[in-house]
Amino acid sequence: xxxxxxxxxxxxARQMDACALxxxxxxxxxxxxxxxxxxxxxxxFQQQLKRALGETGFNMSVSHPRHIAPGQGGLDNLTPQVIKxxxxxxxxxxxxxxxxxxxxNLAANALLYRLAARVxxxxxxxxxxxxxxGR
Amino acid sequence: xxxxxxxHISATGMTANRLWLDLIANNxxxxxxxxTPGDPNNKPYRRQAPVFxxxxxxQLGAAPAAVSPGLGVRVSQLVQDAGEPRLVYDPDHPDAHPxxxxxxxxxxxxxxxxxxxxxxxxxxxxxxxxxxxxxxxYLSALEMGR
Numbered sequence: 001x002x003x004x005x006x007x008x009x010x011x012x013a014r015q016m017d018a019c020a021l022x023x024x025x026x027x028x029x030x031x032x033x034x035x036x037x038x039x040x041x042x043x044x045f046q047q048q049l050k051r052a053l054g055e056t057g058f059n060m061s062v063s064h065p066r067h068i069a070p071g072q073g074g075l076d077n078l079t080p081q082v083i084k085x086x087x088x089x090x091x092x093x094x095x096x097x098x099x100x101x102x103x104x105n106l107a108a109n110a111l112l113y114r115l116a117a118r119v120x121x122x123x124x125x126x127x128x129x130x131x132x133x134g135r
Numbered sequence: 136x137x138x139x140x141x142x143h144i145s146a147t148g149m150t151a152n153r154l155w156l157d158l159i160a161n162n163x164x165x166x167x168x169x170x171t172p173g174d175p176n177n178k179p180y181r182r183q184a185p186v187f188x189x190x191x192x193x194q195l196g197a198a199p200a201a202v203s204p205g206l207g208v209r210v211s212q213l214v215q216d217a218g219e220p221r222l223v224y225d226p227d228h229p230d231a232h233p234x235x236x237x238x239x240x241x242x243x244x245x246x247x248x249x250x251x252x253x254x255x256x257x258x259x260x261x262x263x264x265x266x267x268x269x270x271x272x273y274l275s276a277l278e279m280g281r
Contacts, residue, residue, distance in 0.1 A: 028205040031148030035187040110268040
């Protein structure tokens with residue numbers, strides 16, 4: 001039995017990985033808020049997650065051992081992507097860091113990370129409660 | 136990719152902006168550091184400004200198209216303002232030009248320095264906020280399973 005290695009725990013772990021990466025990217029954007037010519041980066045994860053969960057597009061079934069597994073099979077190699085935002089400029093120095101937007105993203109990202117950690121903890125506590133027989 | 140990398144990235148931002156603040160303080164402190172006009176041995180103070188550059192990750196064997204998060208900011212060099220010094224007529228000044236009587240003052244606009252100081256302070260605070268958020272994230276990770 002997969003006690004804490006079910007799909008939801010995997011998703012939570014991937015989500016926390018993505019948030020940690022996004023935190024790095026946002027910290028880098030904020031550190032370079034005054035660097036001339038700097039272009040900000042963003043982390044794309046929610047799209048990949050939706051695709052891995054099969055919410056978008058269609059799911060193909062694997063009916064032959066040589067088929068490539070789609071959908072759920074992609075959950076383990078779900079990787080967040082860093083995308084550089086070129087083409088926009090916030091000021092004359094060609095820098096495109098919007099500090100207000102970065103601060104909002106920063107707060108939202110930290111909350112999302114804590115949410116994932118909280119959900120994981122609650123599940124672990126529930127398991128521990130069950131294991132102890134409700135005591 | 137080190138464990139507390141986002142803390143280090145925010146730290147580079149704080150270091151760079153603190154250096155900028157130091158330079159501004161030096162500029163304001165030297166606003167009256169005079170020199171003799173046209174004398175290469177006795178130049179007035181020149182305003183200094185930092186040049187910010189992003190720190191890129193050095194990765195061997197990575198695909199060229201793959202974008203990886205940067206590693207923060209650094210001050211690559213300090214540049215001196217090339218502006219002409221401000222000339223003030225004061226023949227009794229020790230730095231006065233022997234013939235014209237003019238003294239060279241640094242070309243520093245105090246308003247400019249004050250605005251830059253505010254920008255540097257706010258940028259520093261933004262980095263501190265990012266640092267705090269990263270710290271909270273690491274703390275919540277430590278609380279997992281409690």
